[in-house]
Amino acid sequence: MIPYGRQSLNAADIDAVVAALQSDWLTQGPAVPAFESAMATRCGANHAIAMCNATAALHIACLALEVGPGDRVWTSPNTFLASANCARYCGATVDFVDIDPQTLNMSVEALASKLARAKTANQLPKVIIPVHFSGQPCDMEAIGELARQYGCRVIEDAAHAVGATYQNAPTGNCAYSDITIFSFHPVKIITTGEGGMALTNDPELAQRMSRLRSHGIVREPAELENESDGPWYYEQIDLGYNYRMTDLQAALGSSQLQRLDLFLNARHALATRYDTLLADLPVTLPKRLPHRQSAWHLYPVQVAPESRRTVFETMRAAGIGVQVHYIPVHLQPYYRDQGFRPGDYPHAEAYYRGAFSLPLYPSLTAGEQDRVVTALSNALA
Template identity: 65%
Template sequence: MIPYGRQQIDQADIDAVVATLQSDWLTQGPAIARFERAIAEHCEARHAVAVCNATAALHIACLALDLGPGELLWTTPNTFVASANCGRYCGADVDFVDIDPRTWNMCPQQLARKLEAAALAGRLPKIVVPVAFSGQSCDMARIRELSRQYGFYVIEDASHAVGASYRGRPVGCGDYADMTIFSFHPVKIITTGEGGLILTNRDDLAERLARLRSHGITRDAALMQGESDGPWYYQQLELGYNYRMTDIQAALGYSQWQRLETFLARRRALAARYDVLLTDLPLQLPHRQADAESAWHLYVVRVQGGLDHRKVFDALRMAGIGVNLHYIPVHTQPYYQSLGFKQGDYPEAERYYAEAISLPMYAALQDGEQDQVVAALRQAIAA
């Protein structure tokens, strides 16, 4: 079986983890700070806060902005459920903005129309979470412009977009978002096993994020109420969580980070090769934005021309091609249907779901394996 995605671990990664296991630090130690600095410097951001996974990152990003009951978070229906669940964790209401039929990202025109209606109704979102689907940025400049007009915060879910760029700047630089989220799950661009990270240029948010990931506790005497009792002393200032990354994970992540450009170059070469090999088939191929360079976490095609989506998908699986489907529209999940959402609410995301197939895409995928994928896809379509 050729999987749709997988990690690539080499001896340097293994040696980095072993060195940490033999050190004095396994949990919150120097490897985390080194990993955070490396990513912040690359992304040209002031701060990076590493956590145990990207879902935790989304959660405390919302908490750092004081999202709470009675307030609203908007995101896209074409995402993993975590992009919406982070709002629910805070007791907030969640709503969605339909996708652009070309980019499959949050549609800025739909967002503008929905904001105009929400302003008239007096029910504007506090936070909007655009998702860089498959590794390509949304129209972040337009979303930032709308955020200034309507007064909402932007948390960019760039879980797919580690190493991507937008308008000549690294994703995560903070030009268009209050915070940006990265994921280091094994199928992402680099991995820490499980892991996530938040980038921000705001000192106050960085300070609070670091506290929220560790039980809401501080050891900084300047932040304490009253005097410190001594060098052992700490105070819990608010309700936080144990969302810490370990030094073991950070050591793996830092080692992987050294090969980021190699991983990206291979993914981009594979995407370009797919573009050529699939050009004559009845498929909608991924749209390439002129002002953005994707990290190519996913390579998604949409079956067209009356093809039976399920039959094509099943034929590929039967041929040993581990295709997948990203994503089931969040509003169609039973939990969100119980909140009042229904089929037909976001028709473009639903049309996308009825046609989309994620083809194998990972840095270790060989040209010969990619040829097998394409041959199996041709056969499935012909059948």
Template identity: 65%
Template sequence: MIPYGRQSLDQADIDAVVAVLQSDWLTQGPTIERFEQAMAARCEAGHGVAVCNATAALHIACLAAGLGPGDRLWTTPNTFLASANCGRYCGAEVDFVDIDPHTWNMDARALAHKLEAAERTGSLPKVVVAVAFSGQSCDMRTMAQLAQRYGFVLIEDASHAVGASYAGRPVGCGEFAAMTVFSFHPVKIITSAEGGMVLTNSPQLADHLRRLRSHGMTRDPAHMTEPSHGPWYYQQTELGFNYRITDLQAALGLSQLDKLDAFIARRRHLAARYERLLADLPLTLPQAQEQAQSAWHLYVVRLQPERIRRSHREVFEALREAGVGVNLHYIPVHLQPYYRDQGFAAGDFPEAERYYAEAISLPLFPALGDEQQTYVVEQLRQLIQEPAQP
């Protein structure tokens, strides 16, 4: 089975982890800070705060933004559950903004219209989580202008977009979003096995994020309520979490970062090759968002059902039977039972629902060979060009 995504590890990655195993620090050690500094430097950001996974990163980013009960978080329905759940973890209400029919990212025009209506009813969001779906940023310039106008905190969920750029700047630089979240899950651009990071240019936010990832604890006298009792002393000044990453994970992430340019180059080669090989088929291919250069975490195509005799499900299942491990990113979040219980229903976000009825994620990862990719295309071509069996 050719998977839709997988990690690419080499001996340098193994050696980096073994070096930490042989060191004095397995967790809360110096490799974590080196990883944070390297990621921040790569993205031209002021600060990086590494945590155990990107869901934790989203959670503490929302908390650092001041999100709490009675507040609202808006995000896209075309995302993984964490982009919405982070708001619920904070006790906030969650709502969605429909996707752009061309880029499949949150539609900045729809966001503007929804904000206008929310201002009239006094129901503006405190946080908007803009997801860089498949590795491509949203219209972040427009969204940053809307954040300034309406007073919400803009967080970019760039879990798919390590190594991507927007408006000539690295994603994560902080020019448009107050905080940017990366994921280092094995199928992402680089991996630390599990892991995530928040990037920000604000020293205050970075300091707050560091406390939140470690039980709300501080050893900094500036944040304490009374003088220190001695060199052992710390205080818990707020409710935090054990969201710490280990030095083992940070070592792997740091080693992987050395290969980021090569990974991105290979992904872009494969994406360009898919575009050429699929151009004549009854498919809607990914379209570029102006000013954005994608990291190509995913390569998603949409079937054109009026031109194909087989159903979406039939094509998907037949590809898997042929050894092509396709996937579907994503089931619209508002259609999940939990969010239906919050009052959402089918028809609320029609563009996201149309997308879901047509989308298939094809295999894309650095180790995918050209011959394997050609096989994927041949299997898809055969399925959607030949008539279905009676």
């Protein structure tokens, strides 16, 4: 089976993890801040806070922005559940903004219209979470301007977009957002096994997220509420969580980061080759947008909705591990119980009915890619 995604590990990655295993630190040691510093430098952000996974990072980001009961958070329906669930963990109400059928990201026009209506109804969101679906950056300048106009905060869900660029600047620089979230799951652009990271330019948000990922504990004298009993002393000043990344994960992440450009170049070349090989087939290919460079986490295509299941099952039977990204979040039973219904976000639903993702990862060979294209051609026939 050719999977839709796969990690790319080499001897240097293994050596980095072995070195961490042989060090004095397995959990919270020097490898974590080294990885954070390297990611912040790469992205042009002031602060980076590593966590055990991207869902945890999204949760902590919402908490750092003081999302709670009575607040509203809006995100895209075309995403993994975590983009919405993170707000529900905080007790907030979740709503969605339909996608642009060309970009498959949050529609700026739909967002502007919905914000105008929400202001009239006194129901503006506290936080907007645009999602860089498949690695393609959202129109963050427009979203950031709307958020500023209506007094909202912004969390970029960039789980797919490590290494992507927008207006010739790296995703993660937080130029138009308060916080950006990355994922380092094995199928993502670089991996730490499991892992995530929050980046921000705000020192207070960075301090808050760092505290919340580790039980809400502080040790620095300036942060203590009471006089210290001695060098062992610490205080819990928030209800935090154990969302920390280990040194083993961070060592792997730092090693992977050194090959990020190689990974991106391979993904770009494979995506370009797909564009050529699929040009004459009856499929809708992903759009390439000006002033943006996708990280190509996914290569999503669309076929006629009435044939999607047959094509999908035929390709799986041929050993091609296609996958669907995503079932619109609002159609899940949990969110239907919140009052959402089919038809609420027609562009996301229309995309879902014909969509699936083709295999794309750096070690995918030309021969394997040819097998994918042949299987798709046969399935469509």
